[in-house]
Amino acid sequence: MKSPTPAQLRKLKTAAKTAAGRAYAPYSKFTVGAAILTSSGNIYSGCNVENASYGLTNCAERTAIFNAVAAGEKKLRLQCVVVYTPTDMPTAPCGACRQVINEFGPDARVLSICRGQGQIASSTRELLPGAFGPADLA
Ligand code: THU
Secondary structure, three states: OOOOOHHHHHHHHHHHHHHHOOOEOOOOOOOOEEEEEEOOOOEEEEEOEOOOOOOOOEOHHHHHHHHHHHOOOOOOOEEEEEEEEOOOOOOOOOHHHHHHHHHHOOOOEEEEEEOOOOEEEEEHHHHOOOOOOHHHHO
């Protein structure tokens, strides 16, 4: 999958950072924002939304993807996922989010950024090798 343009990357980073500011994370206090670029060039964002039951927490990455589906994106294909945390080190998507990213972006680029300088540039394939996905049900 092709890389986002520098302008798209700037927009993705800003959107992910803005989304982190909207996180509902009263339990962990760990705020996360995510932004996705679809193959049609649209950008969607999301934040983590926690729950008093803990287990029902929805991560930022999944919120962003579900946001795209709910907005009516047909044939959703992820080109790039950017994850932002206001931390010194970047954090990679959790296992559940990797599976959901794979559903719509098996060849997406995944970039984790943070308040600090560090970043993790990866891909769905690298984060979830040998994934189970839609093709397995065909
Ligand atoms: N979290 C995310 O939003 N994305 C991840 O990939 C890792 C974890 C959230 C879930 C929870 O609200 C908080 O971070 C601490 O785990």
